[in-house]
Amino acid sequence: MSSVSRRSFIAGSAALASAPALGAVPTSGETDVAIIGAGAAGIAAARKVAAAGKRFALIEASDRVGGRCFTESRTFGVPFDRGAHWIHMPDINPVAKLSARAGLDIYPAPAGQKLRTGKRYAREGEMEEYLSTIVRANRAIQEAARGKVDVACAKALPKDLGEWRPAVEFVLGPYGCGKNLDDISAVDFARALERDADAFCRQGFGALLAKLATELPVQLDTPVTRIVSGRSALEVTTTRGVIYAKAAVITASTAVLAAGKIKFVPDIPKRQLDAAAKLTLGSYDHVAIELKGNPLQLQNDDLVFDKAANARTAALLANVSGSSLCLVEVAGKLGHDLSAQGDAAMFDFAQNWLAELYGADVKKAIGRTFVTRWNAEPWVLGAFSSAAPGAQGGRKILMEPVNGRLFLAGEAVHETLWGTVGGAWESGERAADAALKLVGGRR
Ligand SMILES: Cc1cc2nc3c(=O)[nH]c(=O)nc-3n(C[C@H](O)[C@H](O)[C@H](O)COP(=O)(O)OP(=O)(O)OC[C@H]3O[C@@H](n4cnc5c(N)ncnc54)[C@H](O)[C@@H]3O)c2cc1C
Numbered sequence: 001m002s003s004v005s006r007r008s009f010i011a012g013s014a015a016l017a018s019a020p021a022l023g024a025v026p027t028s029g030e031t032d033v034a035i036i037g038a039g040a041a042g043i044a045a046a047r048k049v050a051a052a053g054k055r056f057a058l059i060e061a062s063d064r065v066g067g068r069c070f071t072e073s074r075t076f077g078v079p080f081d082r083g084a085h086w087i088h089m090p091d092i093n094p095v096a097k098l099s100a101r102a103g104l105d106i107y108p109a110p111a112g113q114k115l116r117t118g119k120r121y122a123r124e125g126e127m128e129e130y131l132s133t134i135v136r137a138n139r140a141i142q143e144a145a146r147g148k149v150d151v152a153c154a155k156a157l158p159k160d161l162g163e164w165r166p167a168v169e170f171v172l173g174p175y176g177c178g179k180n181l182d183d184i185s186a187v188d189f190a191r192a193l194e195r196d197a198d199a200f201c202r203q204g205f206g207a208l209l210a211k212l213a214t215e216l217p218v219q220l221d222t223p224v225t226r227i228v229s230g231r232s233a234l235e236v237t238t239t240r241g242v243i244y245a246k247a248a249v250i251t252a253s254t255a256v257l258a259a260g261k262i263k264f265v266p267d268i269p270k271r272q273l274d275a276a277a278k279l280t281l282g283s284y285d286h287v288a289i290e291l292k293g294n295p296l297q298l299q300n301d302d303l304v305f306d307k308a309a310n311a312r313t314a315a316l317l318a319n320v321s322g323s324s325l326c327l328v329e330v331a332g333k334l335g336h337d338l339s340a341q342g343d344a345a346m347f348d349f350a351q352n353w354l355a356e357l358y359g360a361d362v363k364k365a366i367g368r369t370f371v372t373r374w375n376a377e378p379w380v381l382g383a384f385s386s387a388a389p390g391a392q393g394g395r396k397i398l399m400e401p402v403n404g405r406l407f408l409a410g411e412a413v414h415e416t417l418w419g420t421v422g423g424a425w426e427s428g429e430r431a432a433d434a435a436l437k438l439v440g441g442r443r
Contacts, residue, residue, distance in 0.1 A: 027219060028241030031055045032439045033432070034234065036224045036262070037251035039067020040095065040421045041409040043213045044428030045249040050216065052436050057243050058216055059236070061223035061379040065213045068380055069421050071204025075370045076290055078323040079204035082372050084421045090199035093422040095208060099201065102211040109198035110301050116357045117307040130307070133164040137172060145190035150390045153189050154181035166308040174332025175315050177419065178282020178383045188387035193416045200301060202321050205421065223379070228265040229403035247435035251410045251428060254279045255381035268402050275394030279412045281382025283336035283375055287328040287350035290367035294319060296358055306357055314353050324367070328354065336375065343371040384419035385412035399430070405438065407431035
């Protein structure tokens with residue numbers, strides 16, 4: 001029995017009828033391009049190869065498509081994005097651009113944010129001071145990035161951030177990049193494109209991505225374990241068979257690659273392995289909490305930070321798309337440590353943090369809950385990449401073909417949109433183009 005999911009098998013058969021090159025792929029056999037991973041990068045690559053009229057096998061280790069961009073409605077009865085939720089820069093985001101045809105509802109995220117200081121909101125003057133301190137810190141990092149030697153963002157920060165330091169460090173580090181600023185390259189940070197215009201998908205960002213994969217035949221529950229590069233073909237071994245391909249696009253995260261979950265013969269060149277090893281994934285998770293009746297009296301999709309006294313802080317995204325679902329964002333070193341302790345530690349931290357900001361009664365209003373722990377997802381092993389100081393160049397190194405026929409893709413393989421779904425999508429398209437050049441498809 002083929003491991004192609006029923007839905008995708010039917011879709012694949014329909015596609016076959018109209019376009020013979022796009023076929024449901026057997027678990028063993030020959031194809032033009034093997035695409036490893038059905039997250040944003042893999043879906044983008046598969047659509048590109050299909051549009052060029054070439055055969056492909058889209059192979060996914062887990063039991064679903066979407067990777068780190070996945071929506072489910074089972075837990076809360078409303079769409080819950082377990083991973084990516086913000087559609088950054090919708091005007092140029094390649095995934096957002098496809099949303100109209102997917103028939104899903106995209107709306108702009110509210111501008112601005114709220115800041116809690118103690119048990120009240122920051123006053124106008126305080127808010128101005130906070131925002132201007134963020135701008136100053138940002139500029140200092142941009143300035144440092146122009147220096148001869150790359151440094152950690154933490155080193156570049158102005159010394160006089162005063163009482164705003166913990167909040168600013170959290171917003172720019174754990175919240176923005178999944179890591180504390182000591183661990184992030186100033187050059188990598190500075191090269192990231194501004195992400196100040198955002199949108200949400202009412203049905204979930206993951207639902208949008210899944211929709212874009214509907215017509216693609218995907219082999220689910222099929223980890224790739226080994227790729228042998230021969231002179232004229234690749235031998236791609238999965239837990240269900242062997243596929244022979246002329247080229248492959250590999251979208252597994254840098255953490256999965258560094259963990260050696262796929263054996264490469266010959267090995268990936270050291271230069272690329274080193275690059276992947278320095279583009280480690282940060283920690284970023286949602287503690288999702290149902291708060292019925294809007295006890296915090298917040299607007300839909302309000303984003304709240306805290307004028308924290310130390311690094312034990314988080315962010316809150318309230319009333320997601322008008323529902324009772326609220327997300328406490330736990331990230332960076334604190335998130336990493338709590339995630340290692342387990343769900344209960346994550347939830348405890350989140351509810352106590354909320355109680356500090358809004359009073360102990362908030363705990364009584366908590367309904368259903370769910371904690372994500374991306375560091376423990378076996379086929380991802382973290383949230384998203386950021387470069388260690390000195391390692392930004394690794395993103396470009398990962399774009400070089402590996403052993404002639406392998407092309408790496410994924411959020412880490414993008415110089416400016418790293419850490420995003422849009423960046424992963426673009427990298428998937430780029431890798432597919434390179435693979436098509438090799439196999440001779442229309443580009
Ligand atoms: C909690 C969280 C919040 C985020 N928030 C946002 C946000 O708001 N906006 C935004 O733009 N981005 C956000 N991101 C980042 C975004 O989700 C990722 O950058 C993007 O989804 C990565 O896509 P990808 O295709 O590179 O990798 P993935 O999504 O990881 O896809 C790779 C796929 O490869 C599969 N795979 C791995 N190894 C194998 C193997 N050996 N064989 C077969 N398959 C394999 C995996 O199962 C996975 O499905 C967030 C991420 C997290 C974790």
